Amino acid sequence: MDDPRQAEGTEIPELVRTAVSALPDPAVILDAELKVVHFNQAYRRMAGLNALEDPAKGRGALLCTDLLELEICRTTCAARACIRQGRSLSFHEVRCAAGPEKASTFNVQVTCFPVASGGGPVGMVEIYRDTTAERHVQERFQRLLDLQRHANLELDRLVHERTAELRQSLEELQKTREQLVQAEKLRSLGELVAGIAHEINNPVNFIYGNTPFLKEHFAALFGLLDLVGELKSLSSTDRGRFEAAAEAADLAFIRNDAEKLIRTFHVAAERIAHIVRGLRTIGRVGGVEMEATDLGECLSATAAILAPLFKEEVRLEQKVELGETVRCNPSQIGQLMTNLIKNAREAICGPGAVDVSLSRQDTHALLVVVDNGAGIPPEMLPRVFDPFFTTKPVGVGQGLGLAICYSIAKAHGGTIEVDSTVGKGTRVTVKLPLEGPPASAEVAAPAATDSDRR
Numbered sequence: 268m269d270d271p272r273q274a275e276g277t278e279i280p281e282l283v284r285t286a287v288s289a290l291p292d293p294a295v296i297l298d299a300e301l302k303v304v305h306f307n308q309a310y311r312r313m314a315g316l317n318a319l320e321d322p323a324k325g326r327g328a329l330l331c332t333d334l335l336e337l338e339i340c341r342t343t344c345a346a347r348a349c350i351r352q353g354r355s356l357s358f359h360e361v362r363c364a365a366g367p368e369k370a371s372t373f374n375v376q377v378t379c380f381p382v383a384s385g386g387g388p389v390g391m392v393e394i395y396r397d398t399t400a401e402r403h404v405q406e407r408f409q410r411l412l413d414l415q416r417h418a419n420l421e422l423d424r425l426v427h428e429r430t431a432e433l434r435q436s437l438e439e440l441q442k443t444r445e446q447l448v449q450a451e452k453l454r455s456l457g458e459l460v461a462g463i464a465h466e467i468n469n470p471v472n473f474i475y476g477n478t479p480f481l482k483e484h485f486a487a488l489f490g491l492l493d494l495v496g497e498l499k500s501l502s503s504t505d506r507g508r509f510e511a512a513a514e515a516a517d518l519a520f521i522r523n524d525a526e527k528l529i530r531t532f533h534v535a536a537e538r539i540a541h542i543v544r545g546l547r548t549i550g551r552v553g554g555v556e557m558e559a560t561d562l563g564e565c566l567s568a569t570a571a572i573l574a575p576l577f578k579e580e581v582r583l584e585q586k587v588e589l590g591e592t593v594r595c596n597p598s599q600i601g602q603l604m605t606n607l608i609k610n611a612r613e614a615i616c617g618p619g620a621v622d623v624s625l626s627r628q629d630t631h632a633l634l635v636v637v638d639n640g641a642g643i644p645p646e647m648l649p650r651v652f653d654p655f656f657t658t659k660p661v662g663v664g665q666g667l668g669l670a671i672c673y674s675i676a677k678a679h680g681g682t683i684e685v686d687s688t689v690g691k692g693t694r695v696t697v698k699l700p701l702e703g704p705p706a707s708a709e710v711a712a713p714a715a716t717d718s719d720r721r
């Protein structure tokens with residue numbers, strides 16, 4: 268038997284003592300006065316007693332609190348509660364102090380159950396389980412869980428961040444792709460229209476240049492006919508024949524109509540020549556001379572030319588916040604400003620305003636033209652830079668203004684963007700590098716052929 272202690276007068280059954288001795292966990296038997304009656308080896312170790320130590324010797328049996336101090340016993344004595352209630356009680360995670368000076372502390376689970384004999388309670392058994400290691404494991408587990416939760420949160424954050432980055436990259440990629448497609452489409456269109464312009468240019472110039480001669484020739488012919496009609500030497504038969512022929516041919520109408528036709532040809536040829544000039548501009552904006560230019564001056568000169576378009580009900584506002592010059596071709600930039608301001612003005616019906624601003628953004632100059640006009644429907648936006656795309660009536664718009672602006676911006680190494688909301692207005696943003704286009708862009712061959720430029 269493990270170091271049994273038999274206090275005088277207790278009636279703890281022998282069977283209970285034997286059972287306590289056989290338990291692997293620390294266990295102790297207390298009598299009704301809570302004096303130690305018996306304990307096993309595991310309890311001896313836990314209480315910090317050596318093999319020979321006899322806690323009861325010479326002083327009589329000890330109280331349980333002399334060997335072990337349970338934290339809960341400061342408020343409720345577990346053993347007394349158990350005896351009083353006559354049932355087993357269990358206490359978890361109880362702080363326990365043992366050994367000399369109660370210096371060794373650890374956590375235990377304590378289960379007490381009463382021992383009855385001869386019809387009444389005679390004592391109780393306390394069984395301990397050291398849960399310190401378990402607690403350490405739990406704490407480590409909790410720490411691991413916290414670490415994992417933290418790692419999960421970090422992972423979530425990284426995934427979110429990466430997803431946002433990827434989404435942004437994808438959007439940028441799509442935008443770049445659209446811009447490339449648009450740029451390629453406009454490049455092909457630019458070459459096409461420049462080619463057409465080149466082909467049309469000569470015959471149009473021929474018609475335009477020769478209509479004045481045609482007018483003169485007709486005038487000479489009619490003068491000659493008038494002379495014939497006035498000849499006194501004509502016999503009455505010949506005069507009759509001449510007058511009959513003139514009447515049959517409706518000479519009076521021909522005279523009147525020929526003049527009108529020639530005038531119309533001239534106007535039409537002039538219009539075609541104007542279109543051709545626009546087309547040729549699209550094809551050959553590159554390779555022009557660049558010089559340090561004050562865009563503010565360029566803007567006020569353009570505004571002065573366009574002033575007649577702006578009356579009281581539509582204002583043209585200018586805001587110049589650009590201190591430095593820009594290397595560009597002033598006449599092309601003037602044309603770009605003119606086209607944009609005209610578009611903005613034409614979009615406004617009734618009262619409104621066109622705001623033009625010049626500012627700096629890093630290494631670029633920003634030209635922004637904003638109007639509060641009709642706006643552009645979203646399905647039309649991708650087409651506004653296409654040559655000949657126009658929503659204006661025939662004779663009013665040729666659909667070349669923005670195509671020319673695009674070519675000019677591109678030839679200057681810049682960009683042009685249109686944002687618009689139907690019913691609210693349109694914002695066109697042109698970005699030009701302050702230093703001008705890269706050297707390669709400046710000397711880039713225009714789309715039109717050499718002979719076209721003679």
Ligand SMILES: Nc1ncnc2c1ncn2[C@@H]1O[C@H](COP(=O)(O)OP(=O)(O)OP(=O)(O)O)[C@@H](O)[C@H]1O
Pocket residue numbers: 606610611612614638640641642643651652656657658659663664665666667668669670693
């Ligand atoms: N500020 C604007 N507000 C509303 N629509 C616009 C604006 N700018 C351009 N657009 C639309 O884009 C089309 C193309 O413009 P673009 O300047 O190329 O040609 P256009 O003005 O029709 O003719 P052109 O400029 O050759 O006289 C216009 O017909 C119009 O529908």
Ligand SMILES: [Mg+2]
Pocket residue numbers: 606609610664667668669
């Ligand atoms: Mg226009």
